Amino acid sequence: MKEFVIRNTKFLGVSTGGVETSVIVPHLHLAFDSGRGQSPLIEIPTLLMTHGHLDHASGVPYYVSQRCLRHLPGGKIFCPPELEDPLRRVLAIWCEIEDFQMEFDLQGVDYNTHYPLYGNFSFKAIRSVHRVPSNGYTIYERVRKLKKEFSHFTGPEIAEKKKSMDLFEEVQSPVITFSGDTQIEFLLDNPDVRKSRILFHECTYVDEQRPVERARKWGHTHLFEIAENAAALQEVDRLVLIHFSPRYSRDKIESALKRHLPPDLYARTTAFV
16 A cells, blocks of 8 residues: 555556556544455444445455454444445355454444544545445544634634633534545535545546446546536645556556646646556
8 A cells, every 4th residue: 555645635546447456644633435344444443334335345254253353342333324335245245254253333324424533523424426325434523613704803803702602613514525436526526525624536437448438327526527527626725636547557647637737737636546
């Protein structure tokens, strides 16, 4: 797994389309997808699964087994509701194979629920558009923000008036979104995705040899669609593109991003290769 820092936030990750995808957020003690179950994942107590394809989910049995072997509490595993029963059956078979009853907390997500994390952070699952039931996740931070009706106040006015009235409200601010595998609608249809400070979004194809129609047929996003919808990404501080097809070299990907993305968006984009 590669360690990288985005906006002073450390991540560990690996992502190649059809091979393996998993991204860990150490300070939140969570991971998006299991990939094939690399060792840094084992220490992470919360696993947010986007869907059941093997390059994203084959590491789940290994993750559960290794936590038991190390006498760690059973991990919390969240997944699309349609995946809960099949994944539970897979884990039951692995318990039979290993002749050991492994502990884990598996639950299908409720799309209307904010699930608590550490401190002021929570997460919410957001439906995505793929070939199988899938969703992405947005991480929120609870912050106090000046109410709109008081936004014209100066600093001294705020200091004086807050002695006698409540000028602030608590809001859920989207800080990190992880798309999983999806068509571009995941971005276009969800305001909190477009407002996230850091957005991990899949970008499987980047050239004319694999056209947009092919990407959409297989439930993926093409670089050309991201470029065409650059206006939808105006509020994103950092766009991290993941899940590139293994047919592309790093140079090919970087060249395509520079050629097709508008300069402002290109300056805010990281290709995770």
